[in-house]
Amino acid sequence: MTAVFAKQERWDRVLFYAKKASELDPKNTKTKFRMGQAYLRLENVDEAKTLLEQVLAENPGDALVKQELSKVAVANKQREEKEKMIYRAMMTKLAQENERDESK
Incomplete structure (x- = not known):
């Protein structure tokens, strides 16, 4: 069931059914892989x-697992870069507000 939803890229359904399968067999590595x-x-x-x-x-x-973990690394890197950009924007805005306040 999860394989069908994975092919359809319906990841919410994959997760739902993988969790159900995990309740029946918590040690099933294929189920853990699909959940991942x-x-x-x-x-x-x-997670x-x-x-x-x-x-x-x-x-x-397992090459497929290694491939997914490399995607995790890329996603983490992207998240870190996004957080840095948000932080820089906040700091820039604060600095501009401080300059305006000091010039008054």
């Missing part, structure tokens, strides 16, 4: 990383 994929696509990068690292620990040679 879904979390990543739904931008819950930390995706945790699950995918668990799967990799159980299957160290």
Whole structure:
């Protein structure tokens, strides 16, 4: 079921059914992998990383898991860059407000 929804890129459905499957078999690595994929696509990068690292620990040679973890690394880098830009914009705005206040 999760594979079908993954092909359709319906990540909310993938996550829903993977969680249900995980309740029945918590050690199933394919289920953890699908949950990790879904979390990543739904931008819950930390949860995706945790699950995918668990799967990799159980299957160290799995190329698909390594590929997903590289996507996690890219997503983390993008998130960090976005946070830096937001912080810079805030600091610039504060500096401009301080300059205006001082010139009064």
